[in-house]
Amino acid sequence: MARLTYLEAGKLALAEEMRRDPLVWAVGEDLGRGGVFGQYKGLAEEFGSDRISDAPISESCIMGAAVGAAMMGTRPVVEMRFSDFALCAVDELVNQAAKARYMFGGQTRVPLVVREPIGIWRSSAAQHSQSLEAWYAHIPGLVVVTPATPADNRALLKAAIRCDDPVVYMEHKGLWPLEGEVPEAEEVAEIGKARTVREGRDVTIVAWSAAVHTAEAAARSLAGQGVEAEVIDLRTLWPWDREAVLASVERTGRLLVVQEAVSVAGFGAEVAATVAEALHGALKAPVRRLGAPRIPISYAPPLEDRVRVTEEAVAAAARGLTAAAA
Known part of the structure; x- marks a missing residue:
């Protein structure tokens, strides 16, 4: 390596x-x-x-x-x-x-x-x-x-x-x-294949790009509170690994989709809709999305920070999903 x-x-x-x-x-x-x-x-x-x-x-x-x-x-x-x-x-x-x-x-x-x-x-x-x-x-x-x-x-x-x-x-x-x-040896990834970053039994968190690291940090925090979150990195959005996401949510019964992009009409909506359509009867809580509000990103750091999806926000949303179904 x-x-x-x-x-x-x-x-x-x-x-x-x-x-x-x-x-x-x-x-x-x-x-x-x-x-x-x-x-x-x-x-x-x-x-x-x-x-x-x-x-x-x-x-x-x-x-x-x-x-x-x-x-x-x-x-x-x-x-x-x-x-x-x-x-x-x-x-x-x-x-x-x-x-x-x-x-x-x-x-x-x-x-x-x-x-x-x-x-x-x-x-x-x-x-x-x-x-x-x-x-x-x-x-x-x-x-x-x-x-x-x-x-x-x-x-x-x-x-x-x-x-x-x-x-x-x-x-x-x-x-x-x-x-x-x-890896020092050459590796060529398979397009359309997700990666399970962390395994968990209580809630599935799906993310991509930088949001993966936010989700992973939130999952570590949740583990200390007794909530085991499974984190999936989609890696590619088209094609996306529908089977991996559905298999995970079928086990956990809960889905949280995390994206940095504006939530309105973001790709998270595609993931959420697919899971809701395919697994409606197996869900223990409503599907939840986290993304930025529909506003331009400011130059000023304090205002810029208001549109960021944070580790704390992800953890809070995941806790809410597990509590609602308890």
Whole structure:
């Protein structure tokens, strides 16, 4: 095992895939100087400007060129810097990349990875802090990946690059410095497979991305109070591991879905509805969701903190579910 940060693990995955396959390349703004967060540092020196390609400040141009290059047989990795900025290229991604395989009758595919850093990053305000994963999960033709750990950021990015469909790859900015154990041997994750972070008998907590760590911390706190929470990291939102979630909730009888994104129309609603439809008779308490209120994220730290889903809030919601059914 090697100890790497989340950022380093993603950079390692890209470098390994570029060494393995000469058709893999990356394009975006500021890549030549290492990327805005340093997630490409040193790659231009190894692979040259043809494969670590700096682009003008035009997200729609970057995405459109990459979609065409993917349809011609290469495997572009597109850096959007912030998921908020990727909205400038939503037509190229949603109307072109996502639909090309269907509209051309399977004669072409778009093996494209779009890296979109998501989530709250201190005092980045309303235009640099959003978690928009539910938007892309709604679009037929797109794969949506949300890694929570350094090991997954390596294994899932490798899987995304090898996927023959367009992948929206959403890395949480707040996780860049997170350290964790990463296998030295190559691991390529299975897209659509959840991970059980912690086993428990009393309540199932489902989360993804940075919210996984909040849920895990809450579960540790709950254990000291006699409540054993099972924590599931979805890892990918489309496809998502419906079977793993249903199996867990069938055992515990209770579900709490935790997301950083705005609760209204978030992906947590999909998980909650699926469980309610499939396991209504087996539930010991109503399904519960926790997410941000439907307001812009403030620049001011005290107001920013008001939209965060905290360990304390998760623990309180889980306790409420177990008490209601006692």
